[in-house]
Amino acid sequence: xxxxxxxxxxxxxxxxxxxxxxxxxxxxxxxxxxxxxxxxxxxxxxxxxxxxxxxxxxxxxxxxxxxxxxxxxxxxxxxxxxxxxxxxxxxxxxxxxxxxxxxxxxxxxxxxxxxxxxxxxxxxxxxxxxxxxxxxxxxxxxxxxxxxxxxxxxxxxxxxxxxxxxxxxxxxxxxxxxxxxxxxxxxxxxxxxxxxxxxxxxxxxxxxxxxxxxxxxxxxxxxxxxxxxxxxxxxxxxxxxxxxxxxxxxxxxxxxxxxxxx
Amino acid sequence: xxxxxxxxxxxxxxxxxxxxxxxxxxxxxxxxxxxxxxxxxxxxxxxxxxxxxxxxxxxxxxxxxxxxxxxxxxxxxxxxxxxxxxxxxxxxxxxxxxxxxxxxxxxxxxxxxxxxxxxxxxxxxxxxxxxxxxxxxxxxxxxxxxxxxxxxxxxxxxxxxxxxxxxxxxxxxxxxxxxxxxxxxxxxxxxxxxxxxxxxxxxxxxxxxxxxxxxxxxxxxxxxxxxxxxxxxxxxxxxxxxxxxxxxxxxxxx
Ligand SMILES: Nc1ncnc2c1ncn2[C@@H]1O[C@H](COP(=O)(O)OP(=O)(O)O)[C@@H](O)[C@H]1O
Ligand SMILES: [Mg+2]
Numbered sequence: 001x002x003x004x005x006x007x008x009x010x011x012x013x014x015x016x017x018x019x020x021x022x023x024x025x026x027x028x029x030x031x032x033x034x035x036x037x038x039x040x041x042x043x044x045x046x047x048x049x050x051x052x053x054x055x056x057x058x059x060x061x062x063x064x065x066x067x068x069x070x071x072x073x074x075x076x077x078x079x080x081x082x083x084x085x086x087x088x089x090x091x092x093x094x095x096x097x098x099x100x101x102x103x104x105x106x107x108x109x110x111x112x113x114x115x116x117x118x119x120x121x122x123x124x125x126x127x128x129x130x131x132x133x134x135x136x137x138x139x140x141x142x143x144x145x146x147x148x149x150x151x152x153x154x155x156x157x158x159x160x161x162x163x164x165x166x167x168x169x170x171x172x173x174x175x176x177x178x179x180x181x182x183x184x185x186x187x188x189x190x191x192x193x194x195x196x197x198x199x200x201x202x203x204x205x206x207x208x209x210x211x212x213x214x215x216x217x218x219x220x221x222x223x224x225x226x227x228x229x230x231x232x233x234x235x236x237x238x239x240x241x242x243x244x245x246x247x248x249x250x251x252x253x254x255x256x257x258x259x260x261x262x
Numbered sequence: 263x264x265x266x267x268x269x270x271x272x273x274x275x276x277x278x279x280x281x282x283x284x285x286x287x288x289x290x291x292x293x294x295x296x297x298x299x300x301x302x303x304x305x306x307x308x309x310x311x312x313x314x315x316x317x318x319x320x321x322x323x324x325x326x327x328x329x330x331x332x333x334x335x336x337x338x339x340x341x342x343x344x345x346x347x348x349x350x351x352x353x354x355x356x357x358x359x360x361x362x363x364x365x366x367x368x369x370x371x372x373x374x375x376x377x378x379x380x381x382x383x384x385x386x387x388x389x390x391x392x393x394x395x396x397x398x399x400x401x402x403x404x405x406x407x408x409x410x411x412x413x414x415x416x417x418x419x420x421x422x423x424x425x426x427x428x429x430x431x432x433x434x435x436x437x438x439x440x441x442x443x444x445x446x447x448x449x450x451x452x453x454x455x456x457x458x459x460x461x462x463x464x465x466x467x468x469x470x471x472x473x474x475x476x477x478x479x480x481x482x483x484x485x486x487x488x489x490x491x492x493x494x495x496x497x498x499x500x501x502x503x504x505x506x507x508x509x510x511x512x513x514x515x516x
Contacts (some may be wrong), residue, residue: 148350154318155415156340157367165363169354246354246395 036216041223044216051205056224058201062118063190063232066125070182073126074133075175081134082141082167099131107196120197121190128189129182136178140171173247176240183236187229191221265332267419267451268294268317268342273326275312276476285476286312289326292470292479296418299445299452301462303508304472310455311347312477314421317453318344330419340367343420347427349408351396357407358383358392364415379414385444386410402433409441419451427457435493438465442491459512463504464491471511481511 018038024030025037032040045052077095081088103124110120144166152162194203202221209217241248270290277284286309294300304310315321316328319338327334330341351360358379365375383389386406396404405425412420425441426434442465445452456462462469463485471481485504487495495501 145350147346147348148352150315150320151344151346151350152363152367154315154320154339154344154346155364155367161367165366166352169352172354244354246397249395249397 033213033215036219040216041219044214045220045223048205048217048220052220052224055200055202055205055221056228058118059187059190059194059203060228062121062193062198062201063125063186063228065118066122066190067129067183067186069122070126070129070133070186071179074130074178074182075137077130077134078137078141081138088138095131095134098127101127103127103192104196107193111197114197116197116199118198121193121201121203124193124197125186125189128185132178132181132185133175134178136181137171137175140174141167143174144170172244176236176244180233180236180240183232184229187225187232191225264296266293266295266329267298267331268453269329269332270313271327271329273316273323273328275309275316275321275323287316287323288476288478290477290479291326292482294419294451294453296451297449298467299442299454299465300468300470301454301456301466302470302472303456303459303462303512304477305474305512306457307475308472309475309477310472311423314344314346314423314453314455317342317421340364340415341417343412343415343417345408345412345420345422345425347423349396349404351404351407351411353396356393356395357388357399360396361388361407361411361414363411368416375414379410382410382413385447386413387440400433401429402437405429405437419453421453423455424457425454426461434461439491439493441465442489446489459505459508460496462508463487463501464496469504469508471508483507 022038025035028035036044077091081091107120107124110123114120114123148166149162152166157165190201191203191206194201195207196203198204202225206218206221209215209221270292273287273290274285275287277286290309290313302310302313312321316323317330317338318341328338330338335341351357352363355363358376359372361383362370362372362375362379365378366372370378380392383392386409388403388406388410391399391403391407396407399407409422409425412422426437429437438461441452444450452465454465456465466485469481469483469485470479471483472478473480483504487500
């Protein structure tokens, strides 16, 4: 990554936005419970840091469990859809429908089934994250060049060998795109889950702060959620670049650069 | 006497397209003997690639039969070396790991396969390139890698589908000479598709000419030039005569 080019612009923009925020609160003199200043927010974060650290731990745990299950479900569904076209046809509409389910509508049901706690949260993370994984992986598995498959067949490869040598590696870039989307949703999904059906975590922290009209703390929770999402996104991106060196090869980047659209 | 490497007996093949049926090959019969270098030439769409796809068992003929090494096999996959028109290297594998694919298919452990490939890599002018990704290679190098991959299938018969079709004239001439050298050195049998008349004559012991769709064999031309070939031969009258004969047959001559 080119730090000067890729890092400075967003940092500058963020600093500008924070300064504007500061400026607006000062000029308008809004009450802190309507719009706290950046300093209020930092102060609130430090004041409640014990609570916050606990909450972050809980939320990250739910996110990790949820993402693991989402990965298993997503990859499982993608594999099934790939092996049996009938499964694909039968399942696809249902998968799409699952994404239109309103979390707020199913939350009470989840609470009735599992009680307040970590289970509804995990369920909501899985529901929000398995879909991009399943779709991107299923698409990736069909992205291999048919002529390539024919070549391997002509060389005497079995179906299993073709899967391992061609179809699986060809699916990886697409899978990672899905993973990046899923991981970005995951933390927010966890906090929403905690808000509607949890007993602890960042979502609960946010809900309690809201009920206490501690707007500065709501901002703290939002900020931390965002930072966690970005960190996880970067983590996946880093893993991707290690796992797919050929995809991020210097030549490829150069070609994009030459076209001026990288 | 050993049996022919490849024998086509009255082979016909028709494809069912989206709108209409396409007769690709009609009553094609020919024989390739061990050690021969045979080129196939014909206009685009005359069924040249289809011939190869039938040979390697990607399709079955509608009529007629195909014999490999004198045997009529139901499953012909993996019996002859096959290099398709496009190089089809896997972008996520290094050159070395690309060329060992046929060995892996045969169940040879990667380490052993790599060792074997490394020994022969210099013959293919790929030394020092083994760890590159295909995207870093020039067109000529990619063709060499695809050829080595075909080679490592370990079959005595090689089917090469326009291997040099997309290369610039200089690289192409260089690779032609090189191919003739390895063909002689390792005594293989080669069936080589081209749409270049001079290339067809320069490489071959025999040229098979296909008619426009549906492909039928119009002519088999024996090339009586001595081996090893040299680029200087292309200016000799004998060479020019053969080229003119082919051009006339293909309907391009004045
Ligand atoms: N798999 C296929 N399905 C349908 N039509 C095909 C297929 N393969 C080849 N054809 C048709 O058969 C004809 C001969 O094709 P091909 O063997 O590729 O010709 P050539 O290699 O001589 O250019 C073409 O008209 C082509 O469209
Ligand atoms: Mg062709």
